[in-house]
Amino acid sequence: MNCPQFQDLLFEYLEGSLAPAIRDSADAHLSSCPACRQAVRQQTQIARSFSRGFQQAAQTLALRPDIQRRVLAALQAEPVPPPGQAGVLAWWQRLVWPVAITAALLLGTALMTGVPFSSRVSVIPPVRLARRDAPAPTPVSIRLSYCVPTYTFRQNGNTVIDSLTCNPRVVDQTIWLSSK
Amino acid sequence: MDEQELIAALRSRDPAAVQELVETCGQRLLRSAFLLCGNETEAQDLVQDTFVQAFQSIGRFGGRSSVYTWLHAILLNLSRHYHRDRKRIVCDDELARRDVPLPEEGPLPLDAGLASSVLTEALGRLSVPHREVLILRFYEDMKIHEIASQLGISCGTVKSRLHYAIAEMQKLLPGELNLFGAHGTKETERR
Numbered sequence: 001m002n003c004p005q006f007q008d009l010l011f012e013y014l015e016g017s018l019a020p021a022i023r024d025s026a027d028a029h030l031s032s033c034p035a036c037r038q039a040v041r042q043q044t045q046i047a048r049s050f051s052r053g054f055q056q057a058a059q060t061l062a063l064r065p066d067i068q069r070r071v072l073a074a075l076q077a078e079p080v081p082p083p084g085q086a087g088v089l090a091w092w093q094r095l096v097w098p099v100a101i102t103a104a105l106l107l108g109t110a111l112m113t114g115v116p117f118s119s120r121v122s123v124i125p126p127v128r129l130a131r132r133d134a135p136a137p138t139p140v141s142i143r144l145s146y147c148v149p150t151y152t153f154r155q156n157g158n159t160v161i162d163s164l165t166c167n168p169r170v171v172d173q174t175i176w177l178s179s180k
Numbered sequence: 181m182d183e184q185e186l187i188a189a190l191r192s193r194d195p196a197a198v199q200e201l202v203e204t205c206g207q208r209l210l211r212s213a214f215l216l217c218g219n220e221t222e223a224q225d226l227v228q229d230t231f232v233q234a235f236q237s238i239g240r241f242g243g244r245s246s247v248y249t250w251l252h253a254i255l256l257n258l259s260r261h262y263h264r265d266r267k268r269i270v271c272d273d274e275l276a277r278r279d280v281p282l283p284e285e286g287p288l289p290l291d292a293g294l295a296s297s298v299l300t301e302a303l304g305r306l307s308v309p310h311r312e313v314l315i316l317r318f319y320e321d322m323k324i325h326e327i328a329s330q331l332g333i334s335c336g337t338v339k340s341r342l343h344y345a346i347a348e349m350q351k352l353l354p355g356e357l358n359l360f361g362a363h364g365t366k367e368t369e370r371r
Contacts, residue, residue, distance in 0.1 A: 011339055015323045046346060050318035057296035058211035058319075064224050068202045071231045075193055157329035158245070158253045 001029040006036050014043055098162045102151050105164065109149075137176035144171045183247055190238050202231060205248050209255055215315045216259040218304040226262060230255045245329075252320065253330055260308060302352035310345035313338055 006029050012018050013026050030037055147166045154161050181189065181200060189197030206227060213223035213230075233254050234241075241250055303311055316327045328335045 008339075011324050011342065017323050017325070047318060050314065050349075051321070053296060053299040054215055054315070054319040057300045058214050061207075061210050061214055061220060061223070063202070063206040063210050063227065067206065067224065067228045067231070068199060070228055071202060071235070072195055072198055074232045075198065075235050156332045158250065159332035161332070 001025045003029075003033060003036055006030070006033070007039065010039060010043060014040065014047065098151065098153070102149070102164065106149060109147075139174045140177050142173050142175060144173065145169070146171075184243070186247065187238065187241060187243065190235060193235075198231075198235065201247070205251055206231075208248070209251060212252065212315060212319060213255055213259065215300070215303060215319055216256070216311065217262055218300055222262060226255060226258050229258050233258070249326075249330065256312060256330070298353065302349055305352055306345055306348055310341055310348060313341040314345045314349070317342060 006013070006026055009018060009022065009026060013023070018026060030040065146169055148169055150165050150167060152163050152165070181197070186197055186200065190201065209227045209230060210223055213226040214220055217223055217226060230251055234251055241247075245253075303314065306314070312331065313327060316322045316330060322330065324335050324338050327338045331338070
Protein backbone atom coordinates (compact mmCIF):
# COMPACT_ATOMS: atom_id res chain seq x y z
CA MET A 1 0.00 0.00 0.00
CA ASN A 2 1.30 3.48 -0.84
CA CYS A 3 0.41 6.88 0.63
CA PRO A 4 -2.47 7.82 -1.74
CA GLN A 5 -4.05 4.38 -1.24
CA PHE A 6 -3.75 4.74 2.52
CA GLN A 7 -5.14 8.30 2.48
CA ASP A 8 -8.11 7.05 0.49
CA LEU A 9 -8.88 4.50 3.22
CA LEU A 10 -8.05 6.76 6.15
CA PHE A 11 -11.64 7.20 7.37
CA GLU A 12 -12.35 3.47 7.16
CA TYR A 13 -9.05 2.75 8.91
CA LEU A 14 -10.01 5.05 11.80
CA GLU A 15 -13.51 3.63 12.14
CA GLY A 16 -12.16 0.07 12.05
CA SER A 17 -14.26 -1.10 9.12
CA LEU A 18 -11.44 -2.38 6.87
CA ALA A 19 -11.21 -6.06 6.00
CA PRO A 20 -8.45 -7.79 8.01
CA ALA A 21 -6.10 -8.21 5.03
CA ILE A 22 -6.40 -4.54 4.03
CA ARG A 23 -6.03 -3.50 7.65
CA ASP A 24 -2.77 -5.48 7.90
CA SER A 25 -1.52 -3.87 4.72
CA ALA A 26 -2.42 -0.41 6.08
CA ASP A 27 -0.64 -1.16 9.37
CA ALA A 28 2.45 -2.28 7.47
CA HIS A 29 2.42 0.97 5.48
CA LEU A 30 1.94 3.05 8.64
CA SER A 31 4.91 1.44 10.36
CA SER A 32 7.19 2.80 7.65
CA CYS A 33 5.48 6.13 6.81
CA PRO A 34 5.74 9.05 9.25
CA ALA A 35 3.53 11.29 7.05
CA CYS A 36 0.60 8.88 7.16
CA ARG A 37 1.09 8.32 10.90
CA GLN A 38 0.84 12.08 11.25
CA ALA A 39 -2.36 12.09 9.16
CA VAL A 40 -3.87 9.43 11.44
CA ARG A 41 -2.98 11.45 14.55
CA GLN A 42 -4.43 14.61 13.01
CA GLN A 43 -7.69 12.99 11.93
CA THR A 44 -8.08 11.36 15.34
CA GLN A 45 -7.65 14.74 16.98
CA ILE A 46 -10.12 16.36 14.57
CA ALA A 47 -12.71 13.65 15.21
CA ARG A 48 -12.33 14.01 18.97
CA SER A 49 -12.60 17.80 18.77
CA PHE A 50 -15.69 17.80 16.58
CA SER A 51 -17.36 15.11 18.60
CA ARG A 52 -16.72 16.92 21.88
CA GLY A 53 -17.65 20.30 20.36
CA PHE A 54 -20.95 19.05 18.93
CA GLN A 55 -21.86 17.32 22.18
CA GLN A 56 -21.16 20.51 24.14
CA ALA A 57 -23.03 22.71 21.68
CA ALA A 58 -26.23 20.67 22.01
CA GLN A 59 -26.03 19.19 25.49
CA THR A 60 -28.21 21.78 27.22
CA LEU A 61 -31.14 21.32 24.84
CA ALA A 62 -34.25 19.57 26.12
CA LEU A 63 -37.29 18.46 24.18
CA ARG A 64 -40.31 20.67 24.84
CA PRO A 65 -42.80 18.78 27.06
CA ASP A 66 -45.73 19.67 24.80
CA ILE A 67 -44.23 17.92 21.77
CA GLN A 68 -45.36 14.47 22.86
CA ARG A 69 -48.91 15.74 23.40
CA ARG A 70 -48.92 17.47 20.00
CA VAL A 71 -47.68 14.34 18.25
CA LEU A 72 -50.37 12.24 19.91
CA ALA A 73 -53.04 14.78 18.96
CA ALA A 74 -51.86 14.76 15.33
CA LEU A 75 -51.98 10.97 15.29
CA GLN A 76 -55.47 10.78 16.75
CA ALA A 77 -56.67 13.02 13.92
CA GLU A 78 -55.36 10.48 11.37
CA PRO A 79 -57.41 7.41 10.47
CA VAL A 80 -55.76 4.10 11.39
CA PRO A 81 -54.84 2.20 8.18
CA PRO A 82 -56.39 -1.29 7.95
CA PRO A 83 -53.86 -3.92 9.03
CA GLY A 84 -51.90 -5.48 6.17
CA GLN A 85 -52.78 -2.77 3.71
CA ALA A 86 -50.43 -0.05 4.84
CA GLY A 87 -47.28 -1.57 3.35
CA VAL A 88 -48.87 -2.43 0.00
CA LEU A 89 -50.53 0.94 -0.26
CA ALA A 90 -47.29 2.73 0.55
CA TRP A 91 -45.46 0.68 -2.08
CA TRP A 92 -47.99 1.63 -4.72
CA GLN A 93 -47.98 5.25 -3.62
CA ARG A 94 -44.25 5.36 -4.24
CA LEU A 95 -44.78 4.10 -7.77
CA VAL A 96 -47.50 6.55 -8.73
CA TRP A 97 -45.25 9.36 -9.94
CA PRO A 98 -42.65 7.23 -11.76
CA VAL A 99 -45.40 5.29 -13.53
CA ALA A 100 -47.23 8.50 -14.44
CA ILE A 101 -44.04 10.06 -15.85
CA THR A 102 -43.25 6.92 -17.86
CA ALA A 103 -46.76 6.78 -19.25
CA ALA A 104 -46.54 10.45 -20.26
CA LEU A 105 -43.18 9.87 -21.95
CA LEU A 106 -44.43 6.84 -23.85
CA LEU A 107 -47.59 8.67 -24.90
CA GLY A 108 -45.50 11.64 -26.07
CA THR A 109 -43.25 9.35 -28.09
CA ALA A 110 -46.21 7.63 -29.65
CA LEU A 111 -47.87 10.91 -30.59
CA MET A 112 -44.70 12.40 -32.06
CA THR A 113 -43.76 9.42 -34.17
CA GLY A 114 -47.21 8.27 -35.08
CA VAL A 115 -46.24 4.67 -34.35
CA PRO A 116 -45.82 3.59 -30.74
CA PHE A 117 -42.19 2.72 -29.93
CA SER A 118 -40.99 2.80 -33.55
CA SER A 119 -38.69 5.69 -34.27
CA ARG A 120 -37.57 5.25 -37.87
CA VAL A 121 -38.28 3.07 -40.84
CA SER A 122 -35.64 3.41 -43.51
CA VAL A 123 -37.43 1.79 -46.44
CA ILE A 124 -41.12 1.14 -46.62
CA PRO A 125 -41.92 0.30 -50.22
CA PRO A 126 -45.56 -0.23 -51.14
CA VAL A 127 -46.31 -3.90 -50.77
CA ARG A 128 -48.46 -5.42 -53.46
CA LEU A 129 -49.86 -8.87 -53.63
CA ALA A 130 -48.11 -11.00 -56.24
CA ARG A 131 -50.32 -12.07 -59.15
CA ARG A 132 -50.07 -15.54 -60.56
CA ASP A 133 -48.94 -14.31 -64.01
CA ALA A 134 -46.49 -11.77 -62.63
CA PRO A 135 -42.72 -12.24 -62.82
CA ALA A 136 -40.85 -13.65 -59.87
CA PRO A 137 -40.88 -11.33 -56.87
CA THR A 138 -37.73 -9.40 -56.04
CA PRO A 139 -36.30 -9.19 -52.53
CA VAL A 140 -36.15 -5.79 -50.80
CA SER A 141 -34.21 -5.32 -47.60
CA ILE A 142 -35.65 -3.04 -45.00
CA ARG A 143 -34.06 -1.86 -41.80
CA LEU A 144 -36.28 -1.02 -38.87
CA SER A 145 -34.79 0.91 -35.95
CA TYR A 146 -36.68 1.56 -32.77
CA CYS A 147 -36.24 2.19 -29.08
CA VAL A 148 -37.30 -0.05 -26.21
CA PRO A 149 -37.87 2.00 -23.06
CA THR A 150 -36.89 0.26 -19.81
CA TYR A 151 -37.95 1.62 -16.48
CA THR A 152 -35.98 0.34 -13.49
CA PHE A 153 -36.12 0.83 -9.74
CA ARG A 154 -33.46 0.17 -7.16
CA GLN A 155 -33.37 0.83 -3.46
CA ASN A 156 -30.42 2.62 -1.91
CA GLY A 157 -30.96 2.79 1.83
CA ASN A 158 -34.22 4.63 2.37
CA THR A 159 -34.27 6.04 -1.14
CA VAL A 160 -35.88 4.54 -4.21
CA ILE A 161 -33.94 5.52 -7.32
CA ASP A 162 -35.68 5.19 -10.65
CA SER A 163 -34.19 5.46 -14.08
CA LEU A 164 -35.50 5.40 -17.64
CA THR A 165 -33.20 4.00 -20.30
CA CYS A 166 -33.80 3.68 -24.01
CA ASN A 167 -32.24 0.67 -25.68
CA PRO A 168 -31.91 1.06 -29.44
CA ARG A 169 -32.80 -1.99 -31.53
CA VAL A 170 -32.20 -2.51 -35.23
CA VAL A 171 -33.98 -5.25 -37.18
CA ASP A 172 -33.12 -6.20 -40.77
CA GLN A 173 -35.90 -7.86 -42.74
CA THR A 174 -36.36 -8.95 -46.32
CA ILE A 175 -39.70 -8.66 -48.02
CA TRP A 176 -40.53 -9.92 -51.50
CA LEU A 177 -42.03 -7.55 -54.01
CA SER A 178 -43.46 -8.37 -57.34
CA SER A 179 -43.06 -5.85 -60.15
CA LYS A 180 -45.85 -4.79 -62.54
CA MET B 181 -40.54 -3.48 24.44
CA ASP B 182 -38.09 -4.41 21.66
CA GLU B 183 -38.07 -2.65 18.30
CA GLN B 184 -40.39 -5.15 16.57
CA GLU B 185 -42.96 -4.89 19.33
CA LEU B 186 -42.57 -1.14 19.34
CA ILE B 187 -43.24 -0.93 15.60
CA ALA B 188 -46.28 -3.19 15.89
CA ALA B 189 -47.61 -1.03 18.73
CA LEU B 190 -46.94 2.16 16.75
CA ARG B 191 -48.87 0.76 13.78
CA SER B 192 -51.89 0.37 16.00
CA ARG B 193 -51.38 3.93 17.32
CA ASP B 194 -50.73 2.78 20.86
CA PRO B 195 -50.15 5.98 22.91
CA ALA B 196 -47.72 4.15 25.21
CA ALA B 197 -45.55 3.23 22.19
CA VAL B 198 -45.63 6.82 20.96
CA GLN B 199 -44.55 7.98 24.39
CA GLU B 200 -41.73 5.43 24.52
CA LEU B 201 -40.41 6.43 21.10
CA VAL B 202 -40.52 10.15 21.86
CA GLU B 203 -38.76 9.55 25.17
CA THR B 204 -36.03 7.30 23.77
CA CYS B 205 -35.27 9.14 20.53
CA GLY B 206 -36.61 12.67 21.00
CA GLN B 207 -33.69 14.17 22.85
CA ARG B 208 -31.04 12.78 20.52
CA LEU B 209 -33.05 13.85 17.45
CA LEU B 210 -33.46 17.34 18.89
CA ARG B 211 -29.72 17.80 19.32
CA SER B 212 -29.02 16.57 15.83
CA ALA B 213 -31.76 18.85 14.49
CA PHE B 214 -30.23 21.80 16.31
CA LEU B 215 -26.82 21.14 14.74
CA LEU B 216 -28.48 20.80 11.34
CA CYS B 217 -30.50 24.02 11.47
CA GLY B 218 -28.70 26.08 14.15
CA ASN B 219 -31.92 27.27 15.77
CA GLU B 220 -33.47 25.69 18.86
CA THR B 221 -37.09 26.67 18.12
CA GLU B 222 -36.84 25.34 14.57
CA ALA B 223 -35.14 22.21 15.89
CA GLN B 224 -38.08 21.53 18.24
CA ASP B 225 -40.53 21.97 15.36
CA LEU B 226 -38.43 19.73 13.12
CA VAL B 227 -38.46 16.96 15.71
CA GLN B 228 -42.21 17.28 16.19
CA ASP B 229 -42.75 17.10 12.41
CA THR B 230 -40.36 14.14 12.22
CA PHE B 231 -42.43 12.14 14.70
CA VAL B 232 -45.72 13.06 13.05
CA GLN B 233 -44.41 12.09 9.59
CA ALA B 234 -42.89 8.91 10.96
CA PHE B 235 -46.13 7.78 12.59
CA GLN B 236 -48.12 8.65 9.47
CA SER B 237 -45.82 6.52 7.33
CA ILE B 238 -45.06 3.77 9.83
CA GLY B 239 -46.43 1.27 7.27
CA ARG B 240 -43.45 2.00 5.03
CA PHE B 241 -40.87 1.14 7.66
CA GLY B 242 -39.37 -2.12 6.49
CA GLY B 243 -37.12 -2.78 9.48
CA ARG B 244 -33.92 -2.72 7.40
CA SER B 245 -32.42 -0.08 9.70
CA SER B 246 -32.90 0.83 13.34
CA VAL B 247 -35.91 2.97 14.22
CA TYR B 248 -33.60 5.83 15.15
CA THR B 249 -31.81 5.71 11.78
CA TRP B 250 -35.17 5.75 10.04
CA LEU B 251 -36.33 8.72 12.13
CA HIS B 252 -33.05 10.50 11.43
CA ALA B 253 -33.52 10.02 7.68
CA ILE B 254 -36.92 11.73 7.97
CA LEU B 255 -35.34 14.51 10.02
CA LEU B 256 -32.65 15.06 7.37
CA ASN B 257 -35.30 15.29 4.68
CA LEU B 258 -37.36 17.78 6.67
CA SER B 259 -34.30 19.87 7.50
CA ARG B 260 -33.49 20.13 3.78
CA HIS B 261 -37.00 21.49 3.21
CA TYR B 262 -36.37 23.88 6.09
CA HIS B 263 -33.17 25.16 4.47
CA ARG B 264 -34.87 25.49 1.07
CA ASP B 265 -37.82 27.42 2.52
CA ARG B 266 -35.49 29.59 4.55
CA LYS B 267 -33.49 30.49 1.46
CA ARG B 268 -36.70 31.43 -0.35
CA ILE B 269 -38.36 33.43 2.37
CA VAL B 270 -35.88 34.82 4.88
CA CYS B 271 -32.97 36.67 3.37
CA ASP B 272 -32.32 39.47 5.87
CA ASP B 273 -31.40 37.12 8.69
CA GLU B 274 -28.85 35.34 6.56
CA LEU B 275 -27.32 38.56 5.32
CA ALA B 276 -27.14 39.86 8.86
CA ARG B 277 -25.43 36.70 9.98
CA ARG B 278 -22.81 37.06 7.25
CA ASP B 279 -21.98 40.52 8.51
CA VAL B 280 -21.21 39.27 12.01
CA PRO B 281 -17.51 38.45 11.98
CA LEU B 282 -16.32 35.28 13.62
CA PRO B 283 -13.98 36.10 16.49
CA GLU B 284 -10.84 35.53 14.48
CA GLU B 285 -8.88 38.51 15.75
CA GLY B 286 -7.40 38.85 19.20
CA PRO B 287 -7.00 36.31 21.99
CA LEU B 288 -10.03 34.36 23.13
CA PRO B 289 -10.66 32.75 26.47
CA LEU B 290 -10.99 28.99 26.03
CA ASP B 291 -14.50 28.96 27.44
CA ALA B 292 -16.49 25.85 26.56
CA GLY B 293 -19.72 27.80 26.00
CA LEU B 294 -18.04 30.25 23.68
CA ALA B 295 -16.26 27.46 21.84
CA SER B 296 -19.61 25.72 21.34
CA SER B 297 -21.30 28.81 19.99
CA VAL B 298 -18.39 29.51 17.64
CA LEU B 299 -18.49 25.91 16.47
CA THR B 300 -22.25 26.10 15.84
CA GLU B 301 -21.80 29.40 14.03
CA ALA B 302 -19.11 27.94 11.79
CA LEU B 303 -21.24 24.87 11.16
CA GLY B 304 -24.05 27.13 10.02
CA ARG B 305 -21.81 28.62 7.36
CA LEU B 306 -21.18 25.30 5.67
CA SER B 307 -23.29 24.14 2.77
CA VAL B 308 -26.07 21.71 3.73
CA PRO B 309 -24.34 18.62 2.22
CA HIS B 310 -21.10 19.40 4.07
CA ARG B 311 -22.91 20.06 7.33
CA GLU B 312 -24.86 16.81 7.03
CA VAL B 313 -21.77 14.62 6.64
CA LEU B 314 -19.99 16.29 9.55
CA ILE B 315 -22.97 15.77 11.86
CA LEU B 316 -23.57 12.19 10.78
CA ARG B 317 -19.89 11.37 11.20
CA PHE B 318 -18.94 13.19 14.36
CA TYR B 319 -22.23 13.58 16.23
CA GLU B 320 -24.17 10.51 15.12
CA ASP B 321 -20.91 8.52 15.00
CA MET B 322 -21.85 6.78 11.74
CA LYS B 323 -19.42 4.83 9.59
CA ILE B 324 -18.72 5.91 6.03
CA HIS B 325 -20.95 3.24 4.45
CA GLU B 326 -23.77 4.07 6.87
CA ILE B 327 -23.61 7.75 5.93
CA ALA B 328 -23.58 6.79 2.26
CA SER B 329 -26.68 4.68 2.76
CA GLN B 330 -28.43 7.34 4.83
CA LEU B 331 -27.80 10.08 2.25
CA GLY B 332 -28.17 7.90 -0.85
CA ILE B 333 -24.70 8.77 -2.16
CA SER B 334 -21.50 6.79 -2.74
CA CYS B 335 -18.82 6.19 -0.10
CA GLY B 336 -16.38 8.16 -2.26
CA THR B 337 -18.70 11.17 -2.25
CA VAL B 338 -19.08 10.94 1.54
CA LYS B 339 -15.28 10.96 2.00
CA SER B 340 -14.83 13.80 -0.44
CA ARG B 341 -17.50 15.89 1.32
CA LEU B 342 -15.92 15.11 4.69
CA HIS B 343 -12.50 16.27 3.50
CA TYR B 344 -13.93 19.53 2.16
CA ALA B 345 -16.12 20.10 5.22
CA ILE B 346 -13.23 19.57 7.64
CA ALA B 347 -10.97 21.87 5.61
CA GLU B 348 -13.69 24.52 5.54
CA MET B 349 -14.23 24.28 9.30
CA GLN B 350 -10.49 24.58 9.87
CA LYS B 351 -10.56 27.83 7.91
CA LEU B 352 -13.64 29.13 9.74
CA LEU B 353 -12.66 28.28 13.29
CA PRO B 354 -10.27 30.56 15.13
CA GLY B 355 -6.95 28.92 15.98
CA GLU B 356 -7.17 30.10 19.60
CA LEU B 357 -9.92 27.62 20.27
CA ASN B 358 -7.33 24.94 19.62
CA LEU B 359 -9.99 22.57 18.31
CA PHE B 360 -7.54 20.76 16.11
CA GLY B 361 -4.65 20.39 18.54
CA ALA B 362 -1.06 21.11 17.62
CA HIS B 363 -1.74 20.47 13.94
CA GLY B 364 -4.44 23.08 13.73
CA THR B 365 -5.41 25.63 11.20
CA LYS B 366 -3.02 27.44 8.90
CA GLU B 367 -3.72 30.57 10.92
CA THR B 368 -2.43 28.91 14.05
CA GLU B 369 0.72 27.84 12.26
CA ARG B 370 1.34 31.34 10.98
CA ARG B 371 0.99 33.00 14.40
